[in-house]
Amino acid sequence: MAAPGENLRINGERLWESLMEMAKIGPGVAGGNNRQTLTDADAEGRALFRRWCEEAGCTLGVDRMGTMFARREGTDPDALPVYVGSHLDTQPTGGKYDGVLGVLGGLEIVRTLNDLGIRTKHPIVVTNWTNEEGTRFAPAMLASGVFAGIHDLEWAYARRDAEGKTFGDELRRIGWMGDEEVGARPMKAFFELHIEQGPILEAEGKDIGVVTHGQGLWWLEIRLTGKEAHTGSTPMHMRVNAGLGMARIIERVHQIAMSHQPNAVGAVGQANVWPNSRNVIPGRAVFTVDIRSPEQEKLDTMRAEVERAAQAVARELGLSCEIEAVGHFDPVTFDPGLVRVVRGAAEKLGYSHMDIVSGAGHDACWINRVAPTVMVMCPCKDGLSHNEAEEITPDWATRGANVLFHAVVETAEVVG
Numbered sequence: 001m002a003a004p005g006e007n008l009r010i011n012g013e014r015l016w017e018s019l020m021e022m023a024k025i026g027p028g029v030a031g032g033n034n035r036q037t038l039t040d041a042d043a044e045g046r047a048l049f050r051r052w053c054e055e056a057g058c059t060l061g062v063d064r065m066g067t068m069f070a071r072r073e074g075t076d077p078d079a080l081p082v083y084v085g086s087h088l089d090t091q092p093t094g095g096k097y098d099g100v101l102g103v104l105g106g107l108e109i110v111r112t113l114n115d116l117g118i119r120t121k122h123p124i125v126v127t128n129w130t131n132e133e134g135t136r137f138a139p140a141m142l143a144s145g146v147f148a149g150i151h152d153l154e155w156a157y158a159r160r161d162a163e164g165k166t167f168g169d170e171l172r173r174i175g176w177m178g179d180e181e182v183g184a185r186p187m188k189a190f191f192e193l194h195i196e197q198g199p200i201l202e203a204e205g206k207d208i209g210v211v212t213h214g215q216g217l218w219w220l221e222i223r224l225t226g227k228e229a230h231t232g233s234t235p236m237h238m239r240v241n242a243g244l245g246m247a248r249i250i251e252r253v254h255q256i257a258m259s260h261q262p263n264a265v266g267a268v269g270q271a272n273v274w275p276n277s278r279n280v281i282p283g284r285a286v287f288t289v290d291i292r293s294p295e296q297e298k299l300d301t302m303r304a305e306v307e308r309a310a311q312a313v314a315r316e317l318g319l320s321c322e323i324e325a326v327g328h329f330d331p332v333t334f335d336p337g338l339v340r341v342v343r344g345a346a347e348k349l350g351y352s353h354m355d356i357v358s359g360a361g362h363d364a365c366w367i368n369r370v371a372p373t374v375m376v377m378c379p380c381k382d383g384l385s386h387n388e389a390e391e392i393t394p395d396w397a398t399r400g401a402n403v404l405f406h407a408v409v410e411t412a413e414v415v416g
């Protein structure tokens with residue numbers, strides 16, 4: 001005998017169509033997306049999401065960080081809402097599903113409840129968090145960080161992109177600076193569906209990742225100053241080469257991460273030298289170290305080792321060295337009760353599943369500070385993400401959204 005609602009499923013075709021429709025906005029050059037935060041493409045994606053939410057009967061609120069909250073009423077307007085969402089902004093060479101699956105998976109829950117005429121006691125709020133990626137304006141998860149009280153609003157507004165534009169000016173320019181106080185939204189729970197962005201679920205043949213924890217992160221911006229000089233006529237012993245310093249530190253970051261295996265990663269993804277001319281020894285180098293671990297002690301030890309290594313390399317080469325932490329969150333433990341709800345939903349649906357630690361950061365990592373929070377993951381092909389070739393199957397998307405649907409609806413309490 002099926003349990004009540006056990007056979008309820010979302011409309012996987014409609015979800016897939018919406019994913020493909022959103023993917024047309026801010027296309028990349030290789031089949032993915034370049035819909036960076038607060039660009040015109042982001043504004044276009046927001047407008048499409050707003051239209052879909054209004055068509056689904058939701059009322060839209062926007063806070064002062066531009067985060068979008070689409071509310072489906074419950075039978076008890078005073079009951080704490082159940083929030084479900086992720087982010088619509090992408091990397092410059094991003095995929096079609098990172099973040100987007102979680103936002104449109106939340107919308108698909110509302111659409112399915114409307115189709116079935118199901119009412120819940122608690123309102124359900126589908127959320128698009130501004131600037132999850134942190135690629136244009138560091139740090140990552142900026143809006144959810146302000147929402148959780150980690151960053152203050154003015155500091156966030158002052159963040160600058162590579163062209164010197166501020167977050168606040170760009171948010172105002174695209175017309176998405178809302179009037180709601182950031183964080184003034186108490187939640188019963190927050191759910192986020194996300195692609196794994198790693199190879200484990202696919203390799204293990206599992207459809208669902210029940211996310212129990214998230215690894216912590218440090219982003220360290222290192223600024224080296226040497227002396228610009230001619231690459232031809234300057235004798236080797238007279239050079240003060242900031243580019244060489246950056247190269248040595250990048251190698252040390254890799255060695256430090258490898259020395260802390262397992263459960264440690266490290267790399268430099270963003271690197272710039274000045275004047276970046278073929279025949280000038282770089283006088284300046286600015287780059288960001290990204291180190292992560294699910295273990296607090298290991299994470300902080302790696303940070304200390306990277307900083308010591310950078311200072312040692314700078315001394316060897318006669319460089320000055322400034323280090324600034326531009327992004328950080330500690331390892332996260334998600335709500336055990338909600339983890340059980342997600343695991344129970346996967347079991348009820350008969351999906352293969354496993355507990356997993358999130359390798360990537362997500363808005364859920366900050367919202368976990370202010371509300372009971374959990375994530376659901378689906379596999380992605382070859383574990384590839386932050387690459388335009390990021391791919392999932394419609395089946396993975398549908399199963400992830402079905403688990404999300406059952407977990408959210410159970411928490412929002414069906415009334416009839």
Ligand code: HGY
Pocket residue numbers: 132133134140141359360361362
């Ligand atoms: O960096 C991260 O882990 C996330 O994708 N923004």
Ligand code: MN
Pocket residue numbers: 087098099132194362
């Ligand atoms: Mn993401």
Ligand code: MN
Pocket residue numbers: 091098133386
């Ligand atoms: Mn991402």
